[in-house]
Amino acid sequence: MSRDAEMPREHGGGPARAVVLLSGGLDSATTLALAREAGFACHAISFDYGQRHRCELAAARRVAAALGVVEHRIVSLGLGELGGSALTDEAIDVPTTPTEGIPVTYVPARNTVFLALALGWAEVLGAQDLFIGVNAVDYSGYPDCRPAFIEAFERLANVATRAGVEGRPFRLHAPLIALSKAEIIRRGTALGVDYGLTVSCYDPDAGGRACGRCDACRLRAEGFAAAGVPDPTPYKNK
Amino acid sequence: MSRDAEMPREHGGGPARAVVLLSGGLDSATTLALAREAGFACHAISFDYGQRHRCELAAARRVAAALGVVEHRIVSLGLGELGGSALTDEAIDVPTTPTEGIPVTYVPARNTVFLALALGWAEVLGAQDLFIGVNAVDYSGYPDCRPAFIEAFERLANVATRAGVEGRPFRLHAPLIALSKAEIIRRGTALGVDYGLTVSCYDPDAGGRACGRCDACRLRAEGFAAAGVPDPTPYKNK
Numbered sequence: 136m137s138r139d140a141e142m143p144r145e146h147g148g149g150p151a152r153a154v155v156l157l158s159g160g161l162d163s164a165t166t167l168a169l170a171r172e173a174g175f176a177c178h179a180i181s182f183d184y185g186q187r188h189r190c191e192l193a194a195a196r197r198v199a200a201a202l203g204v205v206e207h208r209i210v211s212l213g214l215g216e217l218g219g220s221a222l223t224d225e226a227i228d229v230p231t232t233p234t235e236g237i238p239v240t241y242v243p244a245r246n247t248v249f250l251a252l253a254l255g256w257a258e259v260l261g262a263q264d265l266f267i268g269v270n271a272v273d274y275s276g277y278p279d280c281r282p283a284f285i286e287a288f289e290r291l292a293n294v295a296t297r298a299g300v301e302g303r304p305f306r307l308h309a310p311l312i313a314l315s316k317a318e319i320i321r322r323g324t325a326l327g328v329d330y331g332l333t334v335s336c337y338d339p340d341a342g343g344r345a346c347g348r349c350d351a352c353r354l355r356a357e358g359f360a361a362a363g364v365p366d367p368t369p370y371k372n373k
Numbered sequence: 374m375s376r377d378a379e380m381p382r383e384h385g386g387g388p389a390r391a392v393v394l395l396s397g398g399l400d401s402a403t404t405l406a407l408a409r410e411a412g413f414a415c416h417a418i419s420f421d422y423g424q425r426h427r428c429e430l431a432a433a434r435r436v437a438a439a440l441g442v443v444e445h446r447i448v449s450l451g452l453g454e455l456g457g458s459a460l461t462d463e464a465i466d467v468p469t470t471p472t473e474g475i476p477v478t479y480v481p482a483r484n485t486v487f488l489a490l491a492l493g494w495a496e497v498l499g500a501q502d503l504f505i506g507v508n509a510v511d512y513s514g515y516p517d518c519r520p521a522f523i524e525a526f527e528r529l530a531n532v533a534t535r536a537g538v539e540g541r542p543f544r545l546h547a548p549l550i551a552l553s554k555a556e557i558i559r560r561g562t563a564l565g566v567d568y569g570l571t572v573s574c575y576d577p578d579a580g581g582r583a584c585g586r587c588d589a590c591r592l593r594a595e596g597f598a599a600a601g602v603p604d605p606t607p608y609k610n611k
Contacts, residue, residue: 210451217448217494244493247533251489255482256455278538287532291525295485300516 150176152262153308154253157181157207159194160335161355162268162311165323167202169310170266172326178260179207180253184214184245190343194334201332210252214245246279250288254305258296263305265292270311270319285309316358324364331367344371388414390500391546392491395419395445397432398573399593400506400549403561405440407548408504410564416498417445418491422452422483428581432572439570448490452483484517488526492543496534501543503530508549508557523547554596562602569605582609 153175157163170177181195192209199207246269253265269280278284289307293299311319323330335355336345345352347370359366391413395401408415419433430447437445484507491503507518516522527545531537549557561568573593574583583590585608597604 208454210454212450213448214490214493216446217490217497243496244489244530244534247529248486248489248493251482251486252452252455255452255486258481259455278535279533281532283532284529287525287529291485291522291529292482294519294521294525295517296482297516 150174151264152176152178152205152257152260153264153266154178154180154257154260154262155204155266156249156253156268157195157199157204158268159191159196159198159333160268160351161316161323161330161333161358162270162319162335163195164198164202164268164328164330164333165319165326166266166268166310167198167204168323168326168328170264170308171202175264177202177204177266178256178262179204180249180256181207181209182212182214182249182252183209184212185216188334188336188339188343190339190341191334194332194343197332201329208256212248212252214248217243244279246277246284247288250292250307254292254296257305258298261298263298263303264308265305266308266310268311269309270314270316272313272315280312282309282312285312315361316354317361320358320362320364324362329367330359331369335368340371342369344369346371388412389502390414390416390443390495390498391502391504392495392498392500393417393442393504394487394491394506395433395437396506397429397434397436397571398506398589399554399561399568399571399596400508400557400573401433402436402440402506402566402568402571403557403564404504404506404548405436405442406561406564406566408502408546409440413502415440415442415504416494416500417442418487418494419445419447420450420452420487420490421447422450423454426572426574426577426581428577428579429572432570432581435570439567446494450486450490452486455481482517484515484522485526488530488545492530492534495543496536499536501536501541502546503543504546504548506549507547508552508554510551510553518550520547520550523550553599554592555599558596558600558602562600567605569607573606578609580607582607584609 153170155167155170155177157167157179167177179199181192183192257265271281285307292305334343335351337349337351338346345368356366391408393405393408393415395405395417405415417437419430421430495503509519523545530543572581573589575587575589576584583606594604
């Protein structure tokens with residue numbers, strides 16, 4: 136696992152390629168800006184997985200365009216068909232007050248699935264670097280946002296693939312993993328990320344306006360306040 | 374990793390549930406029969422990932438029905454959109470002679486992606502057992518069919534999920550991993566698997582008739598011959 140992006144090596148004469156998971160949220164937008172700042176040619180990947188908040192994908196497109204990716208792919212994925220999360224299952228309500236332990240917004244094995252697909256694309260592209268915007272400080276209790284998960288996935292990637300077996304190892308970068316939300320916002324702001332383009336809310340309206348009440352909204356608003364950066368989030372009730 | 378299925382524990386009063394990857398091929402059909410024989414309530418999962426040979430999914434449905442699964446889900450997945458394999462990319466020909474090293478029929482990170490989705494479903498179902506029909510003897514050179522891959526995925530599963538973190542660990546069973554094709558066929562035949570329902574060929578016709586020439590056909594035909602079991606495979610040119 137690498138917390139900080141190392142300087143990329145050459146790829147066929149050009150800058151090295153990286154695959155960056157891009158959800159359309161604040162964390163992944165910052166991660167993309169960090170990967171670009173480190174000199175990678177960034178290939179962004181998003182997933183259309185039956186998430187309730189479709190405006191996430193529109194946000195991912197805006198962020199990819201604003202940060203000048205080489206390419207942005209949206210991969211369709213029947214994850215919602217398997218059920219089990221408030222984020223993909225209409226029968227489960229999104230909580231509006233803090234909960235103990237792992238919340239119902241946890242989508243089973245989501246980051247494992249997303250990274251597996253990103254890994255497959257990286258192998259096709261000849262990219263050895265993968266970026267994911269997970270964060271273990273403000274992580275909302277998700278098991279697949281912890282350093283142990285990142286380390287286990289990197290180990291898996293290097294036995295699961297032709298590239299790994301043939302001596303071109305993958306590096307899984309999680310540059311936000313030890314940062315607070317305020318630190319993430321300060322880093323992204325310094326790199327020119329327009330957070331008004333991003334959507335973090337678990338329960339936004341069709342136009343992408345945030346509820347201001349879910350876990351993700353609370354963490355995000357507290358982050359802007361702690362960073363001393365004006366909050367550009369459009370809210371439903373304001 | 375478990376090579377042999379252990380006796381399943383109870384699940385809410387009924388038999389323990391297992392999620393079984395079912396491709397429609399000979400190996401996964403045998404794996405499903407072994408999981409059922411071990412006493413699991415089997416939930417089969419297949420993937421519609423843009424594979425050239427759509428008749429695989431019809432075969433998976435036939436096998437699931439014949440072996441009496443509790444449920445069979447086919448999850449759609451834009452894996453083919455990412456390219457890079459003769460099995461999903463029309464621009465890459467399926468080889469008809471043996472090749473050195475990892476062949477072009479390798480789909481980047483395919484088993485990682487499939488297991489990740491199976492893991493997510495297992496967590497939703499409360500299943501702690503996953504079955505995959507990989508085989509390291511006649512494995513055609515795929516990195517994600519080796520014991521090291523199975524072990525790394527099981528380790529990942531137990532840090533990636535709520536169940537793993539909360540002390541309900543997953544077991545990833547690969548009961549065929551050390552068997553020859555002939556041994557697989559003998560075991561399946563003893564359990565009543567009808568291999569005439571399965572499709573292994575990389576380049577079948579629309580009706581599911583096998584080419585008889587690709588790596589998968591060669592291994593399969595040699596397996597029936599070595600097992601001394603009549604080959605029920607329908608071939609195109611016969």
